[in-house]
Every structure is written in structure tokens, then in C-alpha cells.
Amino acid sequence: MIRAAARGFFRALARLEDWLVAGLTAALVLLAGAQIVARLVFDSGWGSLEPALRAMVLWIALLGAMIASREDRHLAIDALSRFLGGGAARAVRAIVYLGAAGVTALLAWYSLALVRTEYESATIAFAHVPAWAIEAMMPFAFAAMTLRFVIHAFLPPRPESAPITPAAP
């Protein structure tokens, strides 16, 4: 029961991430492109578009990072673990990912503190959008990454793609 609910939750979250990141990317390409065309061709621009684009980049980055956590594809060095086998590799993996989860949990907590502070000071980022609304994505994203890292701590690593076998000359 709880298991099914959790599975449903993560599936919904994954779909939300995928669609939101695709939509924001399309919007970024169109708006950033339109802005420069407007500047070069019609010699005019929209003043408040630039900060909006930068906010979109933050959201895209956070969504991309959430997806990277989901698929266990964050940038890592991984120089030693390929020399470990079986049980040792499992134990190491659990420690490493629980550690990462601890870090993202702290990041979520302190970004929430930042959102609260900005909410009280009511800073405006651009147009009528308050800064806290843009920042609100940060605690959300870090919390989602924390959940994913906890799950990955107990799962086997992602299988690598198959090698290419070249045709004989």
C-alpha cells in the first residue's frame, strides 16, 4: 500500500520534472532568441526579460540535477570503486549515497531558510515576481535529490551501455 503510493509519487514527480524541463528549455530558446532578434533587427529589447531568463536557467539546472539524481548520473570521479567487488562495493555505495543524501538534506534546509528570509524582506526579482518564488525551487529540488540518494544507497549501480564491436576490416 505504502509502497504503491511511493511508487506513484515518484512516477508523478518524474513526469513533472521531464515536462517542466522540456517546457522551460523550449521557452528559453524561444525567448532568448526572440530577444536578441528584437535587439538586432528592431533595435529594442524587453528590459525585464533578461532576469527572467536567468531565473529559468536556475530552474532548468535544478530540474536537470533532480533528473541526474533520479538516474544516478551526477558527475563523479569513481576512480576506486571499479576495483571493488560484490559486498564491499555495496557497502561503499550505501555509505557514499547516504553521505550525499545528508549533504542535500542540509542544502534543502538552508535554502528553505533563505526562502523564508527573502519572503520577509519581500525582495522583487523582476516585474512583479518576488525573489522568494524563484528561490523556492531550491529547497524543493534538494529535498527530491535527498530522497533519490537514499533510494540509490540501497540499489545496485546503473548498468553501463553495451560496447561497440567494430566490423572486421
Add this chain to the structure above:
Amino acid sequence: MIALLALALLLLALLGAPLFAVIAAVAMLGLQAAGYDLTIVAAEFFRITEMPVLIAIPLFTIAGYLLGESRAPKRLVRLSDALFGWLPGGLAIVALVICALFTAFTGATGVTIVALGAVLYPALRHARYPEPFSLGLVTTSGSLGLLFAPSLPLIIYAVVAQQLVSDPAVRVEDLFLAGLLPGLMMIAMLAAYSAWVARGIDRPAVRFDASEARAAIWDARWELPLPVLVLGGIYGGLIAPSEAAAVTALYVALVVLVLRREVSFGEFPRIARESMLLVGAILMILGVALALTNWLLDAEVPARLFEWIRARIDSRLVFLLVLNLFLLVFGMLLEGLPAIMILVPLVLPIALGYGIHPVHFGIMFLANLQVGFFMPPLGMNLFVASHRFDKPVLAVIAACWPFFLIQLAAVLLITYWPDLSLVLVR
């Protein structure tokens, strides 16, 4: 206690912990010890939204991925084959040029081997290039092109360096320009070696075919304006890098999705997601690296490091040599972009102390990383190639040696000949 913690974190990083988490942990520990409220880490991360040039990163990345999904790489192969195929070692040179262009636009090393190796390795073998040569060439090409605009490492270096130096300014435009000659030199040296190896291969003489060249150029008519758009726009002073990225992304999307229709709109969400995963992974590290830099500067770590090194090395040449060794080893251990974000805040202030120009330093730094990628015994691309081509790592290492030595010579030239990087910038 602190040394113990640092050691534990280093171990976690080497065991495959996500790098951004390790960097964030170091930053938080340092800032906590210095008595800061850790909300500053979140505030530093949020500074991602204060850097206009960062808009260029998702835009160039989506453009690169869209081009990669279209038939543009095939047209590129045809075009460079028509233009260079008749040269001795032509196919090898084609492979070098294509890999460099592909890496410049996609930025992510390792990806080039996976994406292009599948085409180029069998083609080289088919043209009777010796097996170790083919394997070495494809592995080496995986990191070639780092120095050409609009590669992400050049942009990221400029962003990180801007946090540390204001005079002379480190502009993205300058780095794009500075990388040009050193990058071309690396390709020229490898091409010369390829031509030398190819002289022993017996093959039918291929002659330059003007009509095929014209047809190939016409075939690539929509892609050819791209370098002009990117480089001409920026170097001509018409537009800033972030604007060049905007024009590139919009142009590529129009060509690939609307004019050529080689990628359908239905595929866009998948490609966007795949490319933004990379962007997210990169910017995540950049965000926490900003907090780390803040702490490093606050604790005067670079200044103290400089004092320590200055007391031991007073010759600039010796310092550069030590720096080369250091960067090669770290380039071997770390992936390129994390290496830039972690090491530049530490090392750039020291290099400035020795009177090295920050733009020259950037090019030298990236050239070292490029070689470190496939440096034996632990360079990442050795393992990527071993896996992709199903060869033992030792065989890949043996195949890469000549290429490694050539690239190393190029790195030394770039290091000790600052004008090669700076002549176009001045």
C-alpha cells in the same frame, strides 16, 4: 580533526560520491568553522541567477544535442572527406577535425568517443589503418576540441576566473579567441603524425574531386553558417557570448526541427531532458563551487598557498613545470568541468602571483586537462574507450602512447609560449 575530515571527504569523492555533494560538504564545513550562518551556501548557490553569461550554457548545449541527433554529423563527415580525404592520412585527419568540432559544440568529453567512435573506428580499420593507431586516434580525439569556441570548459573557466580576477578582465570572448591557435596547433601536430603513419598503408590514390566538394558544401549549406554566426558575431563585437548562444540555439532549432525536419517535435522533450541533465550536473557543481570559492578567499587559502610555494620555487619556469605535472595528474583523476571549478580558485591566484596572464593560464589549464583525460594509467577516456571498443585497458594505453607524447609536447609549447594564446587577444 580537520585533516581527518578532509581525508574522509577525499575518500568519498574517489569512491564515486557525486562531486557537487563533496564540494558542498567542504564548503559547509569551512564556512561553519569560520563562524558563518550556513544560509550563505544557499545564497551563493542562488548567485547562478546573477551571471548573464551562464544563459549560454543551456543554449549551446541544446544546440549541440539537436545537431548531434540530426544528420549534421554525417554531412560533416562527407564535407571534411571531400575537402581533406585526398591528403595522405586523409581519413585520420577527417576523424580529428570532426571530433574537435563535435567536442567544441557538445563540450562533454567521453561523449565524443561514444558518439563518433562507433562510426570512425570501424571506418579507420576498414581503410586499413593499423589497429593500435585507430584505437589510439579515436581515444585521443575524445578530448580534442576543448580549446575551440563555444566549448563549455572555456565558458566555465571564464566564469570562475571572473570571481577571482578583475584586472586584466577575463572575458569569454577572449578565451574563445585565445584557444584558436593552440587548438589548431594540436590538431596540426596530430594530423602530421597521422599522415606519417598512413604513408605505409597501400591504398588506391584518391584525388580531390571538385564537384563532390561543391555538392558536399551545398549539402551542408544550413550548417556552414553556424561557425560564422558564433565566432563572427562574438569576435565582430556585434553580440555577447550569451546572445550568440541564443542566436545559435534558435537557428539550430529552426534548421533541425522546421527546415530539415530531421528531428521531430515529439523527440524534443527527450533531447531537452537529456541535455539539461548535463547542464544541471554542471551548474550544480558551479553553484556549490561558488560557496567553496567564497570560503577559500575568506580563509585566504590561495594567498597562503602562494606564500608556501613562493618560499620554495622562485623561478617562473620551474613553477610552470610543476603546475603542468599537477594539472596532468588532476586532469587524469577529475572530469574536466569539475576540475575547473575546484582547481581554478586555488591555482589561478598563485599563477597570477608568478605574473602569468589569466587568459594564457586558462588555455594552458584546459590543454593540460585535455591531455590528462587519456593519460595513463587512470585517464577517464582510456576506460571509456576500453569499454566501448571492448579492448583491455592495457591495450588502449599501449595504443595511446604516441598520441600522448605528441599532445604532451603541444602542452609544453602552449605553456612556455604565452604569445601563441595571447597574440589574437591583444
